[in-house]
Amino acid sequence: MNKPAYHAPTKAQRAELEEQVRKSVERALSRNIPGLALQQASLELEVGPTPKEIVYTRDSLRLYHYLPMTDEVYRVPVLIVMSPVARGYILDLAKGQSFIEYLLLQGYDVYLMDWVPPRREHAHLGMKDFALDLIDESIAHVQQDSGETEVSVVGYCLGGFLAAVNAAVHSKGPIRNLVCFTTPVNAEGMALYKAWVETQAFDIDRLVDALGVIPGDMINASIQALRPLQKQANQMQLLNNVQDDAFVKASLRFDRWATEQLPVAGALARDLVNDFLRGNKLVRGEYVLDDKQVDLGKIRVPFLHVAAEYDHIVPTAASTDLVKLVGSKDKNEIVVKGGHVSLIAGGNAVYRLWPQLDKWLSVRSV
């Protein structure tokens, strides 16, 4: 049997190979060996780097004021209402990749309603507490702290739902402008969740009574179910880009945020399932909260809705009715390419979306 012919590498081939090995070793050493570096990076990832002070706290609410970054700010302060199922640091993920930092650099005075994980003693907090009481109290503290009577409110995801409900109930209140990012209002557009909760086998009362607070893992699993293989795809993308440090860090930050969903107070979960997912009361005009009719048509302040074309968590079918239902004459919708999170933390948002938001908000903030 003939042995395959073996050709010794040429001098040039050897030199090229040596060069490649040298570069690989240098790269590995500079990153303390990729596998270890990934572990280390995930531990050291700093999120929420923008300096802030805490202004008010109640239950699972933390109201923060971000320290201004310009000598002059717009007259009307901005209050961001974060979704109570997600960590607020997605809005301030890293330096240069922070929605909040962007607003500060454009000259806004920024406050954030952020949430810590609710405990068993918070299980009774429902939609009224979140959408009315806590937002009202936060607005009052922003007014007191800033010295201004008017406040622009920006809500993200479920935070947008809370903000819109508040603005509808207090249509003559202090809200100067309302901006909702990818805000669900029509449960028909959330086909999977609607299918799950509409079967008689799904007993939300029993779930809430048994658990008190719906665990973050359960929330995480229900979000994962909307795109079950996305996590695996992200990991593969990470492997394919393991030599790109910036990509690795950004990916790990997103991954950390995505897995850190907040638990949900039982009463809020019950209200969302019964009034929103099952009853779809907001778009039907049947939503009553604290004996007050929630009519989005009563919102008269300048209104902007921002939606993402490829949003799988809040598809445009679930959010687009908001613009139609809001009664403001001055209302707009911006639909950008991207997903649910890339609107407020994506690398391109800083070039594509945020300048459009700034253009809309700045002229209405003086």
Add this chain to the structure above:
Amino acid sequence: MEKDKLNPMAVWREWFVKSEKAWSQALTEMMGDEKFSKGMGRYMQEALHSHRMFSEAMSQYLANLNLPSRSDVLDVSDRLGQIEDTLAAIQVELRQQRIQLARANSIANPETGGETAAPAKPARTRRPPQHQA
């Protein structure tokens, strides 16, 4: 990059990433099926029931072994949460005190603004750039 294309694992991973959306959509549609939804609802009820039974049975067993149960761990977690609440309330109070002290100092020493004056608040006079206005 050319070399990566020759890596079969990288090519497979690239294919997975590109086709993930379609696979995910198929799985999500399957999970939205009535049968699946009913099954999931029933599974959840059973899981809640067995969780309760198991917790009750285990709590006595763990107490005998002098080990903490899930409920004990939750109690500790709640206590930590309450301590964090208190710390947050103290931070709020300190901020208030600092602001009041700074105000009092600037009234007492209007020229210097007081040694402990808080950083001057920016004027709320910003106007949008001309091209946006």
